[in-house]
Amino acid sequence: MSNSLHLSELVSAISTALDMTEGQPIGHCVRSCWIGIHIGQEIGLRDQDISDLYYMILLKDLGCSSNAARICQLYLTDDQKFKHDFKKINGSLPQALRFVLSHTGLQASLSERFQAIIKILQDGGEIAKELIETRCHRGAEIALKMRFSQKVAEGILNLDERWNGTGLPSGVSGDDIPVFSRIALLSQVVDVFHTSEGRHAALEEVKSRSGTWFEPDMVKAFEKVASKDEFWETIKDPDLENIIQDLVFPTHDITVDEDYLDDIASAFAKVIDAKSPFTHGHSERVMGYSDLIAQQMGVPYHKRRWLRRAALLHDIGKLGISNSILDKPGKLTDEEFAIIKMHPVFSVNILKNIIAFADISPIAGGHHERLDGKGYPHGLNDNEIDMDTRIVTVADIFDALTADRPYRAAMPVEKAISIMDEMVDSAIDSQCYKALKSVIQEVSALNTSLQETLAKVGIKETA
Template sequence: MGVQSREWSRESAEGIQAVRLSEVLGALSHALDLTEGQPAGHCVRACWIGVHVGRELGLNEAALWELYYTLLLKDLGCSSNAARICQLYLTDDLSFKRDFKTVGNRLPQVLSFVLSHTGLKAGLAERFRAVVNIVQNGGEIARELIETRCQRGAEIARQLRFPEGVAQGIQSLDEHWNGGGKPYGIAGAEIPVYSRIALLAQVVDVFHTSTGEAAARHEVRARSRTWFDPQVVEAFERVAGSPAFWEVLRSDDVETAIFALEPAQHIESADEDYLDDIAAAFARVVDSKSPYTSGHSDRVAFFADLIAGEMGFDEAGRRSLRRAALLHDIGKLGVSNEILDKPGKLDETEMAAMRHHALHSETILSRIRAFEGLARIGGAHHERLDGKGYPRRLKGDEIGRETRIISVADVFDALTADRPYRAAMPVSKAMGILEADIGAAFDPACVDALRRALDRIEGRQAQRGFA
């Protein structure tokens, strides 16, 4: 087999050494940036800003550790409202989310945003109905979208074993000092301090990245006592007086600087079991993006594991393969739900955007030393043996065995699950499609292994029914 298989085998044989949790989650935060429509590194930069503010406020080391991960993971729930945004606003969720972060609370700003972002590709009557619905019910719509996002983010933080302080910090991210935020309208000191800092850090990065330091500082002052805790604003002003703070924030080395910021007494390592949990948690983020992909990553991991078992993989190899299956589609967080959920055929531009998700997956996972093998699979799981796949048109032995397994598992699940353009297929029909493309798209050994595994399961079910 090719280089991919040899390198994977070495990883499986030796096992993956424990790595810093900050490295893993810092890298995966780039996936959250994608689905928020933010420039790469948004969560990392927000972490740089927020931790400095927290230190200036005098938070102790334990609190700084919780703040650090609240900032890196503040957007954990961001994928859960993407489909609903597309449905309500008839628009691209990525540009909607990106631009919404620059909108204040004043009615003219909000109305201008709604008119400029709602149903621009829809018919006039359909667009008019959508705008009227949003204007009439805007408060409740915003509360629903934010509540979904914040609650899901808090749930996933708990799944990642973070303490309740981190979960609550994520859940209250969009609350405002004056009580005008969402989803619960809590105010002042009722809002967790991590949330107060994270909201300010988020706004600073959005305006600094798009417009510059002066705009960021102006926006913070303008929102003091309405959005922002005035004490947090004062702490930020002191931090912002340092040219070195802005120099690092603008630099390509900000991610390295973030790893150095993790409180020394609380540096955590991610062992094998925790890496499994992280993969499962981020698979949940991915699958929340679309109602049609709910459970997809879990099922692909299940089918890939069945195939690997039939092909004689050892437990270490199967474990790594399950992780790869869980994270193979993480790049889809960068694809708009206008495309993911489209009921008809994609046009050339839409298809190009969809195909780019494989490279997104590879780029995100390649940032993590422990996931190097997974990155190659994420980038190649839509390649075909005949060289007609994407994104690199690999062929034959250029495609590793593990990638071939996940390709079969991925397509089998896609065929046997509901999609926006068709209902789920029976297993027999799906297997027929796979077998018809053996040698061109799919490895015969992988398809045969899936067939044997499914027959074995069906046989056991029949035996139980007979008994």
């Protein structure tokens, strides 16, 4: 990997996936970053703080996937549309009531919708706290795993706090709210309203929340920034990502080495797997199985390291799919299955624009293809599917069969193997599958040996 790979460009590019999860127009985090950086400079933040603010705003939604399933469950709705529209309400009781009535259970039966609305009206405060607390704590935790500073993590943790103390999850107020959080929340609201309704609407919305959501002096700072036409014109520039990087990092930036890249891939896999309770740990298990298969096949270490990243990020496109479809317990309609089949396409679109991960995008895009040409999304034939993709495909199928899914419980390994036996040379590669079975046999033998050893010394196996 070239030493010219900078952390700023990597994070900026990966923020696209977070936009998808939040149901926001692509570029939301980048545009919010542009807005926030200017506010930060206007209030006199020093260069190092501006650098941290850059990362905090781009990663403000790191924990957003962790409450998607719960939103679907509670509101019986599409989590992405819910999140998109929720960012426009100001928290007043009339707006909140209208929002609940217009977004709860529209496709559910009348009785289900009625029960859901009653529960939300009764327990609305606790529900909101639960959803935001889950997102904020998870986001801060992942930011630290990605090696960002405590200031960045604290900024994410307190994103939804308000100047007057009516925010969540802790209800802190005024200067007790980290300055990064205050800037990021204001910037987020500006982008949401500017993108949907224009410059004037964004300014009016911010001023209307001065003293409640936002610090009055910070609103004044934004008004100064917003008085310049160039500020608004640049937001529309297709090269905005690079413009921000040049503004924040004119002479220096952090370079990303191989170890750091591994950490980022591993941390972001947690964002992907948090999207659904049925995919908890999926990416890490697929990574593990893929690595063992590759090792069994004699793939050298440096190539396996690259393959592990591909396995960790192979499902990144699922961040763009609503949990109302991902977690549906019954049979998917043709329309719903067509949407599911788009997740490898989304994966490619995200990864190909991230320099560090562009070369793994074909694996993410092809892991649901079959050797007989009956896979998706492109119906590739065996001579169009490389060995790296075949390895991840076998690992992915094995984990899918042996883990819980919305429509069935996890299968025993023996049953999964019997199903995969029938897929050889039609869906999956025989060489990769042979390697998987060898790995399973070795693990089983080691487990048996371990149990026998524990029994000999009088230690019983615990669950």
